[in-house]
Amino acid sequence: MTTASVAASTQQDQRLQLLRVLGPGHVWALGVGIVLVGEYMGWNFSVGKGGMIAGLVACWLAGLLYTCVAMIDSEVTSTVAAAGGQYAQAKHIVGPLMAFNVGLFLVMAYTMLEAANAITVGFLLDAVAGMQGHSGLDQQPFIILTVMFLAWLNYRGVLATLTFNFVITAIAFVAIIVLFLSVQLGASAVQLDFSAITSEPLPYGWLGIIAALHFGLWYYLGIEGTCQAAEEVRSPARSLPYGTMAGIITLLMAATMTWYVCSGLIPWEYLGQAGTPLFDAARVTGNSGLMVLLFIGTIFSTLASANGCINDASRAWFSMGRDRYLPTWFGAVHPHHRTPYRSIVFLVPIALIFALGAPLDQVITFSILSGLLGYTFMTFNMIMFRRKWPLGSIKRGYVHPFHPLPAILLLVLCSATYFAVFLGYGTQLIAMMCFYIIASLWFHFWRYRFVRRGDQFTMPWPRPQAY
Amino acid sequence: MDFWNFLEYAAWALSVGFGAYLLIDLARIDSTYDNDLLTSSREGEIELTQERHQI
Amino acid sequence: MAYQPPKQGLVGQIVDVFVLLMLTVGALYIPLYLGLAGAAKTPAPIDNPTWEALGQNATEQQQWAALGITDPAAASDIITARFDYSFSWMALIVMTILVVGYFVLVVRLSDREYRDVIEERFGGRR
Numbered sequence: 001m002t003t004a005s006v007a008a009s010t011q012q013d014q015r016l017q018l019l020r021v022l023g024p025g026h027v028w029a030l031g032v033g034i035v036l037v038g039e040y041m042g043w044n045f046s047v048g049k050g051g052m053i054a055g056l057v058a059c060w061l062a063g064l065l066y067t068c069v070a071m072i073d074s075e076v077t078s079t080v081a082a083a084g085g086q087y088a089q090a091k092h093i094v095g096p097l098m099a100f101n102v103g104l105f106l107v108m109a110y111t112m113l114e115a116a117n118a119i120t121v122g123f124l125l126d127a128v129a130g131m132q133g134h135s136g137l138d139q140q141p142f143i144i145l146t147v148m149f150l151a152w153l154n155y156r157g158v159l160a161t162l163t164f165n166f167v168i169t170a171i172a173f174v175a176i177i178v179l180f181l182s183v184q185l186g187a188s189a190v191q192l193d194f195s196a197i198t199s200e201p202l203p204y205g206w207l208g209i210i211a212a213l214h215f216g217l218w219y220y221l222g223i224e225g226t227c228q229a230a231e232e233v234r235s236p237a238r239s240l241p242y243g244t245m246a247g248i249i250t251l252l253m254a255a256t257m258t259w260y261v262c263s264g265l266i267p268w269e270y271l272g273q274a275g276t277p278l279f280d281a282a283r284v285t286g287n288s289g290l291m292v293l294l295f296i297g298t299i300f301s302t303l304a305s306a307n308g309c310i311n312d313a314s315r316a317w318f319s320m321g322r323d324r325y326l327p328t329w330f331g332a333v334h335p336h337h338r339t340p341y342r343s344i345v346f347l348v349p350i351a352l353i354f355a356l357g358a359p360l361d362q363v364i365t366f367s368i369l370s371g372l373l374g375y376t377f378m379t380f381n382m383i384m385f386r387r388k389w390p391l392g393s394i395k396r397g398y399v400h401p402f403h404p405l406p407a408i409l410l411l412v413l414c415s416a417t418y419f420a421v422f423l424g425y426g427t428q429l430i431a432m433m434c435f436y437i438i439a440s441l442w443f444h445f446w447r448y449r450f451v452r453r454g455d456q457f458t459m460p461w462p463r464p465q466a467y
Numbered sequence: 468m469d470f471w472n473f474l475e476y477a478a479w480a481l482s483v484g485f486g487a488y489l490l491i492d493l494a495r496i497d498s499t500y501d502n503d504l505l506t507s508s509r510e511g512e513i514e515l516t517q518e519r520h521q522i
Numbered sequence: 523m524a525y526q527p528p529k530q531g532l533v534g535q536i537v538d539v540f541v542l543l544m545l546t547v548g549a550l551y552i553p554l555y556l557g558l559a560g561a562a563k564t565p566a567p568i569d570n571p572t573w574e575a576l577g578q579n580a581t582e583q584q585q586w587a588a589l590g591i592t593d594p595a596a597a598s599d600i601i602t603a604r605f606d607y608s609f610s611w612m613a614l615i616v617m618t619i620l621v622v623g624y625f626v627l628v629v630r631l632s633d634r635e636y637r638d639v640i641e642e643r644f645g646g647r648r
Binding site: 049098101108196204207269284285329359362419426432434436450467 | 581614
């Protein structure tokens, strides 16, 4: 659409909306794009925390957790199609204060993850410069450029942003498959070796498996971000469940292949502390083609992730502004590009504060914890959703099977993960709980007075049961 | 002054460029259009036009 | 009668955003400044490290070499480092109370606000 025609159409109806242009492929790209970076770095700390077997068990347990998340989310979001995603779900199902908290979880989880990605880009370029004999590269300009460029892309329109994400995510995913197949076909100079599984099965015992769950989340963290596209998808009731499910299937395959190749090629003690495990695995094969491919894969996956994070965090911030949970100034849509442009610009310096000022593991833990709080919310959200609007009372785009088993399973796995985070990062957990408690009190006793009560409920649903 | 130093300066320059674009465009849009129009988006309008919740 | 929120001035809006920002930055940086953050592994070095003493077989030695580490002494710290998973039950109880208490608090206050919303949207109880 040309700028002139957009301007003309906005003058006719005098209402600006986000542009509804996305298909299921873009939803897949948004979900998998944010997450796939977890395969390229981060997941391997789970091997360090519990050994090789614990790494695999954590990979599958976390996979189970996220399958529950994807099913629950698909059902609710195919019904509540709004840009805030889980924020809008909470607002309709649990209540305003919960919604404010969920909005904060989303913005924190994604902004922190974006910062972590930008830090990684700087780190990788420094490593490559080091390999070429240039030591002491200044990482700052590259970190800033990553954030600025992606913010600019997001500002200019959602279709280009997510099409870009689709391409680079697909390349990064194919890189993992190529590595797996080449190693299977004998392209590696060194054989796969799994002897540590028998010689040192569980170096930390069973506790190690629970501890490994902390970083096991990394294989999939962020797949729930598909919901934030709800207002920009052509057919939310169909595309969102489809894109989300395809995404989780992609990730389950990628995660298992990644574990297999990396555990086979890298001694687990090294793997447990490696910065870029898939790239290291390619180095062990001694094949320079694979090395280049996996380097590109690593860069692309970090960019895709940061890009998706900007998209999601700004949607959540925008939705909160629109409802006056935050100043209404943020609830603006760009008249030409149809993006929440003020939120995008506002979140740039925030991401930079974290990317330039805080150590990587802190930022990551903050992100994981915000995500975890969000998953805990989904469990009782789902149960309340089925209670207040039982099947048959409203039209659902997708109905997930075995309710309430997935919700209960999710709650059990979340509790185990809280304990895993507590082993080692207990102080952060407590600091963050204090943060959310203070923020909640601030909202309830101060900020909520500026919110219009009835206007928050925007879905054309019947009255909830028992209210 | 090798290739990597050059890249550092290029990255600084590009960052400033993108940042300036964002700020200038934001200022331009905010001064051209009425704030009520810009913040006229409402949640749930898709639902009203696209989805039917009656069964 | 629907609730009419007061209009918030520009200064108030800026102050609100600033408060939220300060809270966030505080939650991230205070544990850092207090030096309470992070879990570290501690290596347990052994005398005269050889690949055999470190439990690395022939294939694994090749892998270490491909990663650029040919000297067992250099790999020794990485191989012998272990996490310390001992924890205090007191801290675990505090954490459990905080997490559970937080969710209970939020859901209860939300429910109170939610009833107003439903009442205004759908009218008084039938």
